[in-house]
Amino acid sequence: MTLEELTERAYYLGFQLKDPYFLIAVHSLLQKPSVKEELEFNDELINELSAFMKDQRINALFGQKSGKVIILLSECLLLKNKMKKEIFCQTLMDHCQKKFPSRLFKLGISSTSLSIEEAPQLYEECLSALRAANLHQKIIFFDSLGIEGVMFQMKNMNPIQKFIHKMLGKLLEQDKSRNMELTKTLYYYLSNGCSVHKTARAMNFSISGLRYRLQKITDILQTDINVPSVGYQLYVSLQFLIYWGELDIDLNAQSEEEKTIGD
Template sequence: MDLVENTFFVPDYLHDLLVASEKGLKGICAELASLLSFPVIITDPLFNQLATEQVVNKVEINYIDNQYREITGDKPAVVNCQLTSDGVPTKGICSAIILDGRLRGYLFVQIDEVSDETIARIHSIIAYASSLCSLELRKKLELKQERQQFKEAFIYDLLYGNMKQKDEIISYGNIWGWDFTQSHTIIVFSLVDFDYYSEDQKRIDSMFFLIERVLIESNLKPIAMKKRGEIVVIYQIPGEEMDKNEYVIKEFIQRVMTQAEIMDMNTRIATGIGRESTNPEELYKSYQEAKVAYEVGLLLNIHTPFFNGLGLERILYKHDLQDVKEYYDHTLGKLEKYDQVHGGELMHTLEFYAANQYDLTKTAEALFLHRNTLRYRFKKVEEILDKKLDDMNVRLNITAAFKIRQLRKI
C-alpha cells in the first residue's frame, strides 16, 4: 500500500475527504476506500449498509470490541472488529458515527492481513472520515426534521379528528406518497414506564428509527409520529380479509420486536391496535381504540391486543368507574367481605371456577382439590350470594365482575 509507506497524514488527504463529503456518504466512502485501498462500509446503528466501496462480496458484521453502548463524547475511539465476507471471517476496524452524543451509525474498514503498525497509522484518517459522516448525517437530519414538523402537524390533526374533509386528507397524503383512499389502522408502540428525563428519550428516537425501517422493508410508506413516550403508526391495510390483515399486522409487530431485542428494548415495548377504517377522517377513533387496547393489554398481559378482539374487557374498561364499582360490589361484595372476616378462600376458588368455564373437573385439577371439597365451597358461595351458580346469568355477572377486578377498576 503506497499510501501508507509515504508520509500518510498530510493535509491533502484531509482536503480530498472534505471535498468528497459534498457528495454525501457515498462520496466519503469512495474517497476513503481510494486513499486506503481497502473496502469501506458505512452503516446505520443496526448495521444496515448506507454506502459501500470496493466491497466485492456480501459483508456481515460479526463482532465489535466496544459496542459503544455508553457514548460519552463526540469522538469515540477506532476499535477492532470482525467481519464475514462471503462466509469467510476477516479483520476490520470500526469507528462509531456520533451526532449530538447519540450513535447514528458506524464506519467500517475491511483490513484483513495488515500489520498492527499500519492499522495504528490509519486510525486518525478513519476517525476524521467518521466525523465527516457525522456532519453529513446532521445535514440529512436537519432536513428530515424540517419536513417531519410539517408531517407531524398533519398526522396530529388526523389522530385528533381536526381534519373533516376526506378529499383534503387524501390531497395532503399525496405530498408524501401516502394513499388515504386505502384502509388504514392505528398501531401504538409505547415505552412502558417512560421517563422523560432519562435515557428513554434516546430510546424513543431509536424505536422510531427501527419502526420506520421495518415499514420501508415491508414496502410501505412510513406514516409515523413520536408522541412523548409512544410512537403512533398509521398502518395501511393490505387487503379486505380481516384474518389475513391481523396476521400481517402481527408479523410487522414481531419484526419490530425482533429488531428492538437487538437494542435491549423489547421487554419494555407494549403495543395496541385499533380497528381499521376506510374513511381517513375517522382515524382518530382507531387511535383512541389503539390506546385502550394497549392499556388493557398491559393489565391482562395480552402480547398483541387488537381492540376488536377484546370483547367484554373493552366495554368494562371504558365504562363509568363508579358504575362498575357498584356492579362489582353488587355481584361479589358479600363474598369478598365474608373472606375478609373469616380468612377464607371462596373468592379465589370461584375465580378459578370462572376462569375454567365453570367446569368442576378442570377447576379441581387446577386447584389440586377434591371435587367434593369444591362442591362444599360452591354451596357455601351460593348461600352467601343467595344465587345459584348453574344459572347462566349469574355466571355471566360473576365473569364480568372478575374482569372488572382484573382491569383494576376497583
C-alpha cells in the first residue's frame, strides 16, 4: 500500500495519522487450517479487535497479509491514555486469549517511527519479531532482538540454518538422547558471561559437575568456547534454536534468574 493509499484509507476510517507510529502483527496458531478457515477467523478477529480498540479509545488501521492480522497504531494515543506500548500489547494479547481460548496467539511488534513513510520497514520488523515468538515468549518486540532481528528479516533462512548446523550439529546430534542437557548448559554458560560460578548458581549445579559438562561440550565441538568470537557465534546460534522452538529454554525465566543473581 502506498503512502497516498494509506492516507486516504485513514481519512475515510477516521484514523488520526499522528506520529509516532508502530505496527503489530498478530498470528493465531491452529493446526493446518485451510485458507478459507484462516481468512474467516482473521475477519472475526479484526472485528473483535476493532471493538477492543474502540473501548480503549484508540484509532487503528487493520489489514490481513500472509495469514496475519496487521495493525497500524499511533503511539501518541497510547501516551494520551497514559498507557505504555508494552502494557498495551500485553493487554491486547490477554484480550485475544480471553475471547478465543481455543487458540494460541503470538504478537510481533515493530519499533516506533516518526515517519509514516517508514511503514513498509515497520511491517518487515513486526514480521521479524513474530518469527522470533515462541510458546515461552508470545510477545516479541523488534527492539529487543538486536542483531537477530536483522537476520530474521532475511527471506531465505537456509544460510543461517546451515551455519548453525556447522557450529552446533555434532553437539545437537549427541545431545538428543540427553534431553539437550549439554546444549542447555552451553547456553546458560554463555549467557552468564562464561562464568562457572554464576552458571552453577543459575543452574543449581555443582562446580565440578559443570566443569565436567563444559569439558565434554568442548571435546564434542572441538573448539574453545571461551574465545569471545566463538562464544558469540555459538550464543547467537542457540538464540535462533530457542526462537524456532528447537531448544526449550524460557528466556523470560532466564532474565529473572539473572536479576536474582545480580541482587
